Amino acid sequence: MPEFLKQQVFWGLRFIDVVMLAGGVIVVFSILSNILRRFRDDQIKAQLAKIRCPQCGWTGASSKHTLRCPKCGNRALSPS
Numbered sequence: 001m002p003e004f005l006k007q008q009v010f011w012g013l014r015f016i017d018v019v020m021l022a023g024g025v026i027v028v029f030s031i032l033s034n035i036l037r038r039f040r041d042d043q044i045k046a047q048l049a050k051i052r053c054p055q056c057g058w059t060g061a062s063s064k065h066t067l068r069c070p071k072c073g074n075r076a077l078s079p080s
């Protein structure tokens with residue numbers, strides 16, 4: 001191990017400790033952001049319903065709460 005890695009940088013931590021700590025923090029953060037992103041995607045998906053407009057034939061995902069056709073504005077949509 002190179003000597004500078006064993007030198008104490010601050011708070012009694014060696015350079016190698018700081019590097020490992022930083023690496024650990026980065027790993028934890030990337031895992032957390034992955035989980036958060038998946039959670040947010042699930043929430044967005046849960047808000048959307050696949051629908052088909054009987055008026056103009058448009059199909060796609062729209063908010064469950066509005067259920068309004070983005071093409072013709074038909075409000076009489078039902079999830080299919």
Ligand SMILES: [Zn+2]
Nearest residue numbers: 053056069072
């Ligand atoms: Zn429509």
